[in-house]
Amino acid sequence: MTADEAGAGRARVTTELAEVIATRRVGAYQHLTLVAPGVAEPARPGQFVALAVGGEASANLLRRCFSIHKVTPTGTYGGTVEVVVSAVGPGTRWLTSLQPHAAVDVVGPLGRPFPLPKEPVPCVLVGGGYGSAPLFWLATQLRERGCSVEMVLGAASEDRLFGVVEARRSCDGVTVTTDDGSVGLRGWVSDVLPGVLERTGGRVVYGCGPMAMLSAVSAIATAHGAVSQVAVEESMACGVGVCMTCVLPAIGADGATRMVRSCVEGPVFRGDRVRWEAFADGYCQVPPDAVGAPAGAAADARRAGGPSTTTGGAP
């Protein structure tokens, strides 16, 4: 399937039945390596794959989306794609229980990758939990372009960090935080990020992790005159742009806010373009000034038990 002008600006996307060639536990997560040459070849850091779960008789119809951790376009087994899975429900438990040689239906690569700076500027990469998965591959590409790369990794506890060793290998400096102080500094990535930006003079901040963290990272980047590029974690039904469930409010080039799909317009957004104040307590409200917002937009979440005012600026 080739993209004609219809797909202009959109990378090639493939559906393929991939073979699991390796699966191993990493802290609280499972690291899967899949043979998927059609996905591996065109993939860029920040893009994701959508995996079918449960096999043919599954009652879980929807795919699960995972940020691509790494690709090896020409490996021993043909191109491989690696993902990191946290078993939180029936679909992800099925994926983490797969044995080598099992088959997984993959669609990808999906979404827009992290934009890379044209000049060799200092960059800071911030990962929360296993949200750090795509950052090591990104770090390697940034350093190949002459950028210096510092990484900040944070999680609730040591077992929920991902890639600390890999970070030390792929970056110029690494700072680790945990909520419980089990390793690194006790606290949040947002506690240490200002200091790292001041020390390194970072011009671009890349982030991947929970929404509240991305909100804080974006605000700190802006306050330090840096550009932020964040990959959001939104729940998706299709991953390919047709279901309209993974939307978030973002400001476009024309200055207007629209509910945009994180699977095709994202998952990477410029942090200062996202209306973070719309997110609170697991809900995202439609900002009243968004294009096409209903008069009662804000009332939707209130009726659902959500907050009537947003708190913003969380961790």
Add this chain to the structure above:
Amino acid sequence: MVDMSVRLGGFTLPNPVMTASGCAANGKELHRFFDVSELGAFVTKSVQAQPRSGRGTPRMAETPSGMLNSIGLQGPGIDAFVAEDLPWLAARGARVLPSIAGGSSTEFASVAATLRGSSAFGSVVGVEVNISCPNVANRGLVFATDPLASAKVTALVREQLPREVPVFVKLSPDVTDIGAVASACVKAGADGLTMINTLLGMAIDVDRMRPQLAGITGGLSGPGIRPVAVRAVWQVRQAMFEGRIPTVPIIGVGGVRTGRDALELVAAGASAVQVGTATFADPLAPVRVRDELAALLEDKGYAGLSDAVAAAHGR
């Protein structure tokens, strides 16, 4: 080779398989996976007079063999639709079945009028009327639950469109007597019926003890609702055989994932079939279902699809 062509209200389609409204966006996304002109028709996302942001998130909850959605008819509005989406589909050679919606019967009519005025109207092989919208004039009661309101919308839309362009009214299964609504719509000028829209459902997050969807309730779709679709198609087709409803073609929709599922709706009385939620799991589902249906009809020795329509009624 089985003759897969189907005649629907004056237009002959090369095959009976269509996308389902709201499950395929407006074509560009799926065109990355297959040529949209391969389908019998491409059914677009319901479009209203003005741009609509839709609801806040979460908009989706997975259910056993299906999902709930609460999108809120997010869309660009009819002016942008006729300026961009319809010409794009027309340029790909797609046969288009635009789905229209409104909060009042006059809004439906004005959307139909704008559609008729489009330079790309030649690509339109019919208009689907989504009457599962809240009627602003009647305390938000959904048009589809009221035969009189459904008939009024049907008549006003019919009036706006050239005679040769068929009007298909999409019925809701959430009614006591779907035959009464079907009859009212056909008598008001509907050239065909699409059955069924989603069922109203709800899911509660028992960890947080609150509704899962920001919109509280949502539309239930997917293989889990297929028996409801089969029942509705059967009942209305039966009423046509008995002369209680004038005979018009039925487009079956609801939980179709395979060619076998499609054949079930055909055998119940559908002349054409739409593939909806299955597309979220498999972007190739519409063309796969078409091929599976053709192979199945061939295996069963049918010369043409039309011979299998309503075959389970044993007439």
